[in-house]
Structures are given as C-alpha cells and as structure tokens.
Amino acid sequence: MRKIVHLTCDHNIVRALVTALVLTAMLALGLAGCAQEDKSDTAAQNNSSDKNARDCQITVNAAPWTAFATMANQMAAGHEVPRTDLEDYCEMPAVTAWRQSQAPNVPRVGNMANWIEGAWWDELGKTGKRKLNSNRVTLGRGYRYSQENSAEIDALVAEFTSGNRVCEIRDLADVWLTPANIPSPLVLNFLPAMAEVRIFEDEIFIDTSVLRAGGAEQTVQQVVTLLYRKLEAVPGDSPIEVDGEQAIAECLRVMMNAGVAGWIEQTTAVHFDRKHPSLYKVVIIPEDFFRKAQETARNLENHLPALFADPAVMSANGESFARMLTGNNAFSQTGIAMATVIVARLGEERLLAVRRSVPDFFAAYQEAALMNTSPAPEPGAAGIELYESVPALSPAIYEPLLALVKKHFPNS
Secondary structure (H helix, E strand, C coil): CCCCCCCCCCCCCCHHHHHHHCCCCCCCCCCCCCCCCCHHHHCCCCCCCCCHHHHHEEECCHHHHHHHHHHHHHHHHHCCHHHHHHHHHHHHHHHCCCHHHCCCCCCHHHHHHHHHHHCCCCCCCCCCCCCCHHHHHHHHHHHHHHCCCCCHHHHHHHHHHHHHHHHHHHHHHHCCHHHHCCCCCCEEEEECCCCCCECCCCEEEEHHHHHHHHHHHHHHHHHHHHHHHHHHHCCCCCCCHHHHHHHHHHHHHHHHHHHHHHHHCHHHCCCCCCCCCCCCHHHCCHHHHHHHHHHHHHHHHHHHHHHHCCHHHHHHHHHHHHHHHCCCCCHHHHHHHHHHHHHHCHHHHHHHHHHCCHHHHHHHHHHHHHHCCCCCCCCCCCCHHHHHHHCCCCCHCCCCHHHHHHHHHCCC
C-alpha cells in the first residue's frame, strides 16, 4: 500500500509531505501497509457522482464520511453513541480496508472505536484513565478537526459526488499515466483517517481533514500524483541498498520520479489550513527547492570525479555518496527543480515525453539548464525566476553520468 507528501521512498501523499518536508517537513509523501477491501459498499452504499463519475470511470464512496459525521456531531453535542454503532462503523468495508492498509500494525475494531469515542471524552462526561497512545492522540485531533469543519467537508465532498472534480482527476491522470495503468473504475473513499491521501489495493483513501485543509483542487492533484508514484514511476532499488555505480544511477532515477510527481502535484505551491492539528507544520518555501538543487550539483561536481576516475573507488564509495544525498534530503527538492527547469525552458510536453526514461529526463534537464546563465544566480534574487537558478553540470560530470544511467536504465 502506498500513500502521498514527500520522501522518496514513501508514496502515500500528505503524510509524506509532512514527514519529508517537516522532518524537514510530513506528507512521510506517510504510512505504508496493504489490505483487501470488500467492494460491497462502493456499489450499494456509495455516494457516486452520477453521470460524471460513470463517464469518467471514477466511483466516489462518501458513505464512511457520512456515517462518521453523524456519530461525531452527536458526541460533540454531548450525546453518547452506542458502542455497536461505533464498531459497525469500524467494520464498514472501506474503513476495514483502511485499517488493513496499516499492516503490520492493523488497528483493532475495539481500539478504533475507543479512539473515536475518546476524541469527545470530555463532552461525553467520561472519567477515568485513558491510554493516550500515539494513534489515539493523532487520530483524535484529526477526528475533531473533521467534525468541526463538517459543513465545509460536506461541500467539498459534493464537488466530487455531484461536481466535476472526478473528471478533473481523470483528465489529469490521462495526461500523466499510461491508460492501462489507471484502475478502472477508480474508487475514491472519503473518511477521517491519518493526515494523508493513501492508495491501497488500487483504491484511494482521502482523509477528510486533508481535503478540508488543502481544498478540492489540491486534492485532485495529490490523487493523480499518488497514482503516478504507485503505478507509473520508473521502478528500481533504493540508492542506499545497492553499491557502486548502481547507487549513483538509482539516485537519478529517484530524482526523476520525484520531479515528475512534484510537477503534477505542484508541490512548491502546496498549502494547508494553519488550524489543522498537524498539517499546519507544512510550510513550503519554493526557494529552498532550488537552493537544494544548487547544493546537489555542487556535491556531484565535488565528489564524483574521484569515483569516475577509478572503478575501485566507485565500487567502494557509490553507496556512501548516495547515503550522503539521502541524508541531505536531496532527491525530492532537486528532482522538482530539475522538472521545473525542463518545463520552463523546453515546455511541459518535453517533461511528458521523458517522464518514463531516466536518461532522457537527465538529458532534458541538462539541455534546459544550459539555457540558464552561469554562474547560477541565487534563488529568490530580484528579477530572477526560480528556474533560472538551476545549474547545468560540467561536461566532465554530465557525460559519464549520462552514460551511467543509459547503462543501468537502457529501456526506461
């Protein structure tokens, strides 16, 4: 199971942004996990967007949100909800699938019912000790945020159930994904969960607090970004789990995947409600992405000559160089800067054309960056667009790097 916000190895979006950009940022781009969902409620109980959902081959399941909101509003008003109702909610097919996606730490029905009830402990006049584990605290805050903003969430969900948002997802997915890679029908499940957009068993799980905090348009972009990361991105190994020149090649693959995903998501423009209990931490500073690209280029120029000069040194130190880039959080921000300069200088069609080829992406980046002045200006300098600060590599580094990725990704 995968999800969405921004560390390279994590594909579930908002939580990854908060972890990737808050730990240096959190969308931790999340959680991992997988499970099998019983599809029964996505047909019989779903709130689907009538003609638009069918035409666009997208099914919207808002039943979990509707059931949750009814109980949450009751508890917020100080009225007890029968335990059987809480547990029945936790056993709804879509909620069960979400729980199973957390494997190996699958929340039990009883525990999840406790967490929901515990979010309104004081309002319900409860007394006694509570086991305040991390799930209870994190989910409880999200539950309360969703309930407090239930009217806004209802309106946003309606944009998917009866508006045009599902077709916006389809249109954007048709641009960036190979048609055969898009689930048909694509199911969107709306429910209060962790602060993320998650994919599991080819279905999407959208946390209602993320929907409210980021808005419908941003959610559309994040859903398609997640689909790209899970179903379209070029596969490979973690750069820090392989050796030598393969580790270097994997670094460029990860940068490419992150760059294309970041362009789809428009990561440098991502924003969230400052009142959200966790996503308030996500503060995107676009200049930081381009400063990171300059730093990464300097590291390539300074460290790779010795590795290219001696195969034994490359074999011994390729993985440690990849580990250094990982420690510097270089992949996502550098990749997004690379994709941005490609689009700005060569057009979005060029990025589309190279999105499945590591060598072609790298070559397009170099071609675009060579159109910038040298030395590269400081990102954010007056009169300078950010893409103008992306530096090209010297021929001494670019040429062997291009040969290396052609060797390791000949068919990508």
